[in-house]
Each structure stands twice: as C-alpha cells, then as structure tokens.
Amino acid sequence: MTERTLYPELSIPQTLAAGPGPGNTDPRVLAAFANAGLADHMQADVLRGMIECKHMLRAIWGTRNVYTYGVAGTGWSGLDVMLNAVLPGDTVVAFANGTFSGIDALTIRMKAATREELRANPMDPQAASVTVITVPHGQSVTAEVIEAALKDKKPKWAFMAHWETGSGRINDLRAFSDACLRHGAMGLVDAVSSLGVDDFSIDDYPGVVGWASCPQKGILSLPLTYAPVSFTDRFIEEVRTNGCPSYVHHPILEARHWGIIDGQDVAAGTYHRTHSGYAVAAFHEALRINLQQGRTAKARDYAHHEQALRQAVTAMGCEVTSNMTSLVVLNLPKELAGREKELVQACRAKGFGIWPTLSEPVQVRIGILNQLSEAAITDIVQRFAEAMKAMGAKLDLDEISENLRQYYRITLAAE
Secondary structure, rough: OOOOOOOOOOOOOEEEEOOOOOOOOOHHHHHHHHHHOOOOOOOOOHHHHHHHHHHHHHHHHHHOOEEEEEEEHHHHHHHHHHOOOOOOOOOEEEOOOOOHHHHHHHHHHHHHHHHHHHHHHOOOOOOOOEEEEEEOOOOOOOOOHHHHHHHHOOOOOOEOOOOOOOOEEEHHHHHHHHHHHHOOOOOEEEEEOOOOOOOOOHHHHEEOOOOOOOOOOOOOOOOOEEEEEEHHHHHOOOOOOHHOOOOOOOOHHHHHHOEEEEEEEEEEEEEOOOOOHHHHHHHHHHHHHHHOOOOHHHHHHHHHHHHHHHHHHHHHHOOOOOOOEEEEEEEOHHHOOOOHHHHHHHHHHEEEEEEOOOOOOOOOOOOOOOOOOOOHHHHHHHHHHHHHHEEEEEEEOOHHHHHHHHHHHHHHHHO
C-alpha cells in the first residue's frame, strides 16, 4: 500500500444473523444511533440518557443494586470490569462447560496468578489458587457438581456462566447461588447470553454479588454500545477494601460517569471516559424496546419459537443437544456427519449467518435472536433445509414447511 492507494468504499450486505450472537438489530435502535446529534460526551442530554439507562437496566435485571450500569464495549468489557475484583492469590472455583466459560476461566487464572505464575506461563498461567471444574461439552453445570466443589474448596470467589453459548447449555443458577451462600463464596455470573432472553431477577440470587452481560445478544443494542453490569454492596465493598488494578475497567470509577457515587444516585455523572452520544441513544432505545416487550412476554416468545425450530431440525434428522431458548445446537444426520463446517460456510456464503461450535466436537449452532415471528423462523428453517439438501440430505421441503405451519396453527389455537 502506498500513500496514493485508495480502497473502494466498504459496502457490507444485509445478512441474516442466525448464530449465537450478535443478532439482527431492531430498526429503531439503528435509527436512534443514526439520528443522534453530534454532542460532547458531557452534554446534558447525553448524561440524562445515561441516567435513564441505568434505571431501565435495573428494571430489566430485576434488581435494586445501585451499582448497575453499562460498560462501553462488548460483553468481554463488562466481564473484565466484574473479574477485575479478583486479585493475585485470591481463591476461586470456576465452572467451565464450553468455549466462553472456558475463556472466562482463563481470564480468572490470569487475574489470580501471582507474578511468578504469570511469568512462568504468560498466555496460560496455572494459578494455584484457582480451581477450574471442567464439565464435558454438551452438559450443564449441575447442583451436585457445584456443591461438591464449593464444599471442598471453600473459595473466596466462585464463577459460572448462566447460559453457555459455546454448547447451548443452561447452568443451574439457583444451585450456584445457594451453594455460594452455604460455603461463604462470593458468586460471579456471566449472563452474556441470558439477559434479555430469560425471565429472571438477579435479586432472587443473593449468593451472586457480580453480574456481567453484553449489548449484542438479548439486549440487541448494536452498533456495539454498553455491556450491562450489576454489583451488590458486598462486591463494591470488596473493591473499596482491596482495590482494583485498572482505571478504565474499575467497577467504582466506571460507575461515577453514570451518576453513581459513594453508593448513591446523583444528578449527573462525572468524567471517566469519552462516551458516544450515538451509542447512548442506541442503548437507550434498545432498553426501551426491551421494557415495552416485557421480560416475561419476551422469554415466552423465545421459548415458543425455539420449540418450532427444534422440531423442524429434528424432523430433518438432526439431534439437538442444547436447552437454551435463543439457540439450537445440533448434530447433523449421520450421512452429513463431519461436514458441519462445510455446511456452515455454504450457508454463510449465501448470507445466512449460522455458526459451528468453536470447540470439539464440532456441531452446528442456529440462533433466533430478534427473530421472534413465524415468518422469521420459517425463513431460517427453509434456508437450513435447502443447505442440507444441497449437500445430499434426502428432505421433503414442502413437508417441512407444512409441519412448521401446523406447529404455529396448533399453538395459536391453544392460546
């Protein structure tokens, strides 16, 4: 490339995002982003929007936690703020049953490692104070596994993903919270995939002191805006007492920009980082949409449409191994086994964005984020069936479509 090289204008086509996330963005969110005026990050309307966002987040999370706000960036940014409370030498039990909880566990090992442990293996430190309980791919973290580990180790911190999109499994949040209370651990939860999809209130889980989610899945606030986090007073006191080795991703300092100072809501935030008025406007509208839909109704819709997709792919000969309601994880029929990545690439080449699993065994993941209608599910099913047929599967597309229509007719009549 030289100084005179001018690349052509980048044009990204519209595709159907039918993977584990991100999901297709609501037009209202995109409009809010595009229509926001150019504003200073401390301009009054930007700050007012941030104040309103934190109150809406509390309603969506189902919490009275004052330290509830958004962290600029992806879900990893929110998780980093939460996990920054873990200091070198802290004892932690982390449960991993898929790609993303596995990366969370690596993050915890990096933060809990001593300088000597980090130096010995900088990219994969083996922190002696951290115990990672690995549950096989395709299985959930159960009450028995949680209880045994926390009873044995009695850690300061315990970590678990609520919904693990790497394998499409829901983990036992009630058992995790209860075990943390019994054994004196402070629970930390990755709720990246469950917030905005499942119907739960975090205040119902007092054993969990820290929660982190993301903007691009259930909340559906793209362009990337803010990763929701929520911390109890106990978590914040821990940070006040022992500190945090970060300025930008500091749970207390970050909250000040959202008008949360010394555990109290104040009229306006103070400077912490340069926030985007465009992002604030998009996040604000996404939260409004979530509240208008209602958490219970939205969760019911996800379960309803996931069941339609599950039945359709099962009729195609696939084996579904997931139990999430925003994502179906499946094994292909025997005649197509081993060709999962080939099928995914063929779909993506036609603007149908499904995903393989990122760890072994390789499976196919089909998501329905913001695809909560009969027309949307029908489109997903037809595209997937056509892709399978193109690879040699013996499918009757008309029969698949008719069975899907029957599902929606029957469920509509039952309502």
